[in-house]
Amino acid sequence: MVEHRLSSILAMDIVGYSALMQKGSASLLKALDELFRSTIKPKVKAYGGRVVKLMGDGAIVEFTSARNAVLCASEIQDLMGSDPPPYNHPERLALRMGIHAGDVTVSGADIFGESVNIAARLEAAAPEGGVLISKLVADLAGSGLPLILHNEGIRRFKNIEEPLQVFSVVPKPDGQASTTEAIGSDDVRFTKSEDGVNLAWTLTGKGPPLVRAPAWISRLDLDMRLPHLAHFIKNFSKAYSFIRFDARGNGLSDREIPEMSFDQLVEDLRAVFDAAGVDRAPILGMSQGCAVASAFAARYPERVSGIVMVGGFALGRAKRPEQKDRDRASAVQAMMKVGWDDDYPSLRDMMADMIVPLASVEDRRQFAEAMLKMVTPEIISRYRSVLDEIDVTDVLPHVETPCLVLHCDQDRMHPAEQGRLMASLLPSARFVSYESPSHIPSENDPCWPQIKSEIDRFLAECTGTGH
Structure with missing residues (x-):
């Protein structure tokens, strides 16, 4: 029997991964391994998430809570911008992220479905160091987030039939x-x-x-x-x-x-x-x-x-x-x-x-x-x-x-x-x-x-x- 469940999906990848690999694959892979172990994995665990899969240049993460998915993504991005960064690499690395929520199909430890695809489309459209989320995620997360959600308007994505209203996640200024x-x-x-x-x-x-x-x-x-x-x-x-x-x-x-x-x-x-x-x-x-x-x-x-x-x-x-x-x-x-x-x-x-x-x-x-x-x-x-x-x-x-x-x-x-x-x-x-x-x-x-x-x-x- 096929299992389905409602999840919030966080997709992330490294900006400019291919070019960075050409400059030095060994140092990049070591830095990414350090980033995953010291930052991404602990934050995902703290917010009750599960790393579904790791690719060479990114990851798919599943959460039961949309609010936790947004907070986790924001905190990881904050750490990516810290000085010193949470990895050892000669160049500053940047992540981009996308979050969507919906029904997923479960196969073993993996998940599939349109929700995963939409999260990946949002991630690809996100700016360097940014997080894009769908309106559904914003609605599920509710108000009271210690973040600012900036309305980016309605967007269409390749192979996604319906247009989506999209928000970018902006940390509140110091003192907010x-x-x-x-x-x-x-x-x-x-x-x-x-x-x-x-x-x-x-x-x-x-x-x-x-x-x-x-x-x-x-x-x-x-x-x-x-x-x-x-x-x-x-x-x-x-x-x-x-x-x-x-x-x-x-x-x-x-x-x-x-x-x-x-x-x-x-x-x-x-x-x-x-x-x-x-x-x-x-x-x-x-x-x-x-x-x-x-x-x-x-x-x-x-x-x-x-x-x-x-x-x-x-x-x-x-x-x-x-x-x-x-x-x-x-x-x-x-x-x-x-x-x-x-x-x-x-x-x-x-x-x-x-x-x-x-x-x-x-x-x-x-x-x-x-x-x-x-x-x-x-x-x-x-x-x-x-x-x-x-x-x-x-x-x-x-x-x-x-x-x-x-x-x-x-x-x-x-x-x-x-x-x-x-x-x-x-x-x-x-x-x-x-x-x-x-x-x-x-x-x-x-x-x-x-x-x-x-x-x-x-x-x-x-x-x-x-x-």
Whole structure:
């Protein structure tokens, strides 16, 4: 009986092997043997891998974990660039690597199949000293890697029928880990709303203030694990004092609340501005946070220097002209009240799939589990009712501050038409659409680098920082 299994395959080879052999085969083979024994074999073993086969100029390695395959490849490449290198040879040797995951056919100690072939194609396309991985590997590895995955776009490979989205693995710069540690959410503070609700807020990073309006549901101590938010926090905490808070009924803020209304969400934003000592700042709005930020700017124009809007909407589902939107609003509210705490697969999994569809399966599942810790079934139903009744069409024409309106063209949570409607009603807005199914782009979404660049430029203009 033929055995099959799911594996992550790392293919590697020595760059310029044939030319090096011509210069001196004995010294090269001795150096490669030293490299294998001192570096490659120990690292593969440490990450639970298995060397399937050694060729003269490379190797095929099998892992049960995509994450371990990526980490192992990165560490080997780091050691290859060390000084002195982990071998004795007159010339600097370089490896290139490729990683893919999928079904393999097992024959004795050997493995075969398209996954092995694709890993070899990725390896051949990798630059000197580089690692290329497929999107499938990136998804399986999940977020939180101590590495940067740079989107290299869609590529076609010889004898591989379907094109592949490819990422290159880039080590984080020195000091990156300490920077990430510095932007955690342990320093949680509290302020009271005008009706006495305790609101949990935090500030990360240094620089001019940037305030995030309350969006969807949240819990400050989980933010850095969430695929729709962690990369925003990391990016903006590098240049700004990034202030964010849990909305009433959410996360670390009071769960027992006297009122849940859109007007109160706006006033809660003012309370956090005051508690953080912010006189005037740009606001980052995401989803319903765009409407909250707009109403705040119309009410307190002197306090807002600009608004970034990602995935926003002017009309909640219950206010939209299509009957199916209103029906969906009622159905989702009812489902949230009775099914919010269901086991997997759950309504929360569906929400995670709609918000960050391009995040890894692991990250979406973790997001769904985190949602249960953010809010109770009773509160989420009340909260959803408030969001469905949002209508800021009369407010938007009175927003004087510049606005950057960003929306993904295939957003299934709130369609791009809602973003265009907001931009059309704002006196000073620029609308930019991106090709993506995301509501809030995850870090591995191909449009994230473009969105990040747009936001960075806009905020630099708002704050006069030139970042």
